[in-house]
Amino acid sequence: MNPTTFKSTRTDTRSFRFSEALLQGLSEDGGLFIPEAIPDLPVGWRDQTAFNELGLLVLRNWLGNELPEADLASLVTDALNFPVPVVRLQDSAYLGEQTAVLELTHGPTLSFKDFGARTMARLMAYFLSKQGRKLTILVATSGDTGSAVADGFSGLDGIEVVLLYPKGQVSPVQEMQLVVSRPGVRSFAVEGTFDDCQRMVKEAFMDPVLAHLPLSSANSINIGRLLPQSLYYIWAYLQMDCPVINFCVPSGNLGNLTGGLFACEGGLPVNQFVVAHNANNFFPTYLETHQANYKPSVRTVSNAMDVGVPSNFERLQSLFTPQGLNDRLWATSVSDEETTATMQRVYQETGYVACPHTAVGLEAVHRYRRETGDHTPIVVLSTAHPAKFPEVVGSALQVEPPKAEALELLKSRTFTHYTLSKTLEALREVLLKKPHDT
Ligand SMILES: *Cc1c(COP(=O)(O)O)cnc(C)c1O
Secondary structure (H helix, E strand, C coil): CCCCCCCCCCCCCCCEEHHHHHCCCCCCCCCCCEEECCCCCCHHHHHHHCCCHHHHHHHHHHHHHHHHHHHHHHHHHCCCCCCCCCEEEECCCCCCCCCCEEEEECEEEEEEEHHHHHHHHHHHHHHHHHCCCEEEEEEEECCCHHHHHHHCCCCCEEEEEEEECCCCCCHHHHHHHHHHCCCCCCEEECCCCCCHHHHHHHHHHHHHHHHCCCCEECCCCCCHHHHHHHHHHHHHHHHHHCEEEEEEECCCCCCHHHHHHHHHHHHHHHHHHEEECCCCCEEEEEEHHCCCCCCCCCCCCHHHCCCCCCCCCHHHHHHHCCHHHHHHEEEECHHHHHHHHHHHHHHHHHCCCCHHHHHHHHHHHHHHHHHHCCCCCCEEEEEEEHHHHHHHHHHHHHHCCCHHHHHHHHHCEEECCCEEECCCCHHHHHHHHHHHHH
16 A cells, blocks of 8 residues: 655655655755645445444555554554544534534543654654664643653653743633653743744754754644544544534634645545634635734633634645635634533533633634535544643632543642743754753
């Protein structure tokens, strides 16, 4: 089987194997890796009854002979070792009928990012050890990426992780998940915004002073995270057992959505993707006006989606025409007031406790159905567990969120705090030091 090859969003003079794109993260020209052609879903995908077997079949279809099937099988089984339930909500006045929530929240760090991070970490460790190489992973996180990546990579040989997150802009639980001491992982609270963190990462990759370091990224800009993020769309479709469905994706950097579009281009029968953003409305505005108005991020209660300029926008622009995006996507922007009101209304009408990110999605479903009259069954991706946001859930619903065992276990571990100013110079110093010097 021929593996899919990849190219940069900026120049397509060279094609890259998956392992090259994965270990390199960004292309030399500053572009992101995209598939040269999106493969059709593999024969037999409709017959799959276990998530990890579906995962193996679909990833094998992308990766072909880049690694032996037995190696991929054990890697996928190890990475995707948690349940992926589709929860059907009661019919309600607010959401209508046939609304389901795909809970991507049962991994070790309780967000959908565990899928991409755990799979990517194991693939990277696999290819690195084959090549006898080591790597430093540099990640900017708005909350959930960092802990998923740190957890995904901890304990894997040959890989060191440096995490940057915006100081004071992640929830206390998210911060605890970030700064828990893990072998080979250093987390820094940057005195700036998430966009500062992302800029510092980009600058480090282009920096001649750091050029000798084996650096890679693990943000949603890494193609290795996007392929596993297409799997659960296929899984949800199979669980829903209907001919065609819609998805609603609470979005920030648009990596989750890009995974869904891969599945759809491969032949998954999706009618529309409802793209739900918080007050950071770059993408809904783009779809309306076809103008990219870059602006800084603003803080919201759904803070993992606080992104001013979505990094995967460049991918979507390379893969689709503006009209192609409008044909597939319906986007909207939801305020904090509307988010907490939706948490309350959905809880009252259906008993479901949603995290603020998922609530942005639920509000978008309400609007989409009201404005378009399209009542195709819809699956809302639940991107984080409500237990990660006890303050917001508690004040909106006057109830304690359901407990998550992974969080309870964390409380007894040790923590290490570092802060960093928002400059390339400060980051250089960190990267040029060995971890045991700090
Ligand atoms: C990262 C994240 C998002 C946004 O996903 P993107 O792939 O960046 O669009 C939404 N919700 C939660 C909880 C997240 O952690």
